[in-house]
Amino acid sequence: MLRAMPEPPTNAPMARSALTVADERSSERAAGPRPAERGGASTRDPATPMDEKVLLERVAAGDQRAFQLLVERYQHRVFAFCARMVGDRAEAEDLAQDVFLTLYRNAGEFRGESAFSTWLFRIAKNQTLNRIKYLERRGRAAGRVPPELAEDRLARLTDEDALDADERLAQSQRAEAVQAAISELAEDHRAVVVLRDMEDMSYEEISDITGLPLGTVKSRIHRARSALAKRLARIFQ
Amino acid sequence: MTALDALTPLFSAHARAERLMDARLDADRGEGPLSPEDEAWLESHLASCPRCRGAFEDRSRLVQGLLREPPLMAPEGFADRVLARAQQEVTQRPAVALHEEPRHWGQWLMAGAAVAATVLFVALAGPGRGPTGAVEVGGAGGGAPVVREAADFEVRAPSVGAAEVRARVVRIADAHSGTVTAHDRVLVVRIPRAELVGVLQDLSRGGELAVTRKSTLAPEQETVVLEVALE
Structure with a gap:
């Protein structure tokens, strides 16, 4: 069955009490080396999973702003994982973009049975391993860091x-x-x-x-x- | 007692120490402490075994070193580029006449019961080609289809029924802004090149479809054509 993508809402104010946009931005600026230092990206932060489930529900409903918040929150971790795995910066960016687009397309499939970050990294891991096989078939195995x-x-x-x-x-x-x-x-x-x-x-x-x-x-x-x-x-x- | 018998406890001790090293290193990182017995045994073993003590020190420095490695950060503008691609997907997604689908599915389901899917060929078309005329497909009267361009990917579905394959391919094509045209015994699916990785991943998800790459993609190629051959 073909599925039409919902139009992004043109008038979809987000509940600031749940999403704390300003906090997201400031934490992003302070993004640091470890999850706990990267703002809301820590999976061990008890306040994070609920917010992220709300964000994903909004993404599934076509809310681009919610998607933006998730991308900004996790971009460094996903990129770093991809870069470590493929050892190529350009390939890692392409791969990380694909990871977030997969999230975008499949946001409605998140059931909350695991942490959002676990779900996201599962996507990243699967896509990364597929990409590595793809690159190996092209004779471009991951090697030295560029x-x-x-x-x-x-x-x-x-x-x-x-x-x-x-x-x-x-x-x-x-x-x-x-x-x-x-x-x-x-x-x-x-x-x-x-x-x-x-x-x-x-x-x-x-x-x-x-x-x-x-x-x-x-x-x-x-x-x-x-x-x-x-x-x-x-x-x- | 043989020499092997004499050495076995030593090997076992080293092996046990190696197993406990990671547990000891992870104990401070939320994985829970070693049992008092294991802790005492490891401490005693490391005190008397230079080899294991050295290995533990190397391991400890490694873990601390990796954790202290400066982070890799996404390039500037990364989030904007992701958002632009997502927005592009929304605006480029073809309008789909949902009400027409049941008729196609009904036809496919009726015809598909006795049909076995054999091979999916994925061929790349160059830029600017028409939506359905780019790849000439033969074999409509039976037998293997003729693909007049070298396939860049081959996707095999040896044990999946045709109806199921069709449903799956149409779903995947739609999810990646693709179009599907049904020929006699061939489905022609066109997908933007940017969607190639996602399409291949979706096809291979679940394990029943195996993707094989046949050739290298040319930089100027923009469109992917999937040929689904049925017999």
Whole structure:
């Protein structure tokens, strides 16, 4: 059955008491390295899931503003996950855009049985693994981190800190080494260790996202850490 | 006692220590503490085993190092680009005459009961081609269809009934702003290239359809044509 997309409401004021638009914007500006520091994106924030369910219901009804809030809230985390997985900034942006568009198209299918972030990262994980297979078939396997990633980080550090040139160079080189080591992992190992040790998600959340039993998640993280520890022992001395 | 018997407890101890290392490192990150027995055993083992102590230290530095890695941030303007694509989907979505669908489905369902879907070919058409005339499809009288362009993707559905395949393909095409034209034994589905990844993902979702890539996409190609061949 063909399904017509509802027209976006032209006059759909959002309930500020539920969505706190101003807070969203200010938290976005303060987006930081970990979920808990990225405004409302933490899955462990008890106030977040309800708000996000409301937002998704509005997205399903065609509310572009609600979609905008969700994108702004999660853009950095989704992009970072995609970039870690594919190791290519342009590919990661394209992929992250697709993730949010999938969310947009399927907002009505969210049943609230898991946290919104879990649902979103499940989409991201599935699309990322598909993209990696697609790229591999084209002979473009994920590999070294592209220079842009390190340059982007370098520019940010320049803004944020008064680090001297040697320190910035060391950080950039370390970032490249970390990404290269991550890219050498098998995709399924890469996904779980990125979610755990870079996105700081719990084992239970990762189990929900990957659909793997908890024991399998733990064993994959164990093996991924073992491999990374060998490759990065010199880097993290 | 053989040498292997003598070494087995040692290997088991190392293996147990390795298992407990992660639990110990994760204990401070909301995963719950080790049991007092495990904690005491691990501490004792690490004190007496340089190899495991070194491995634990490497692992600990790794986890802390990864957590301290500066975050990757979405590029500037990312959210605006996503919103623009979403808005484009809304405005470009073809108007669908919903009331006409049951008639098509009825026809398909009646004809489809004895039909087995075999192969879906996904071919790419160049820019500016007409909606249905771009790919010449033969085989209407039976047998394999003739696709006069090299297929870029092949999607196999060996055990799915034709009606189900049709319903699924139409749903997916619609969800990606596509159009569907029914020929004798072929459905021609046209989809914007930007939707290709989403379409392939939707097709492969559930596992019953397997997607195989046949060739590399040319940069100028803008439209994807799916050919659904039935026999």
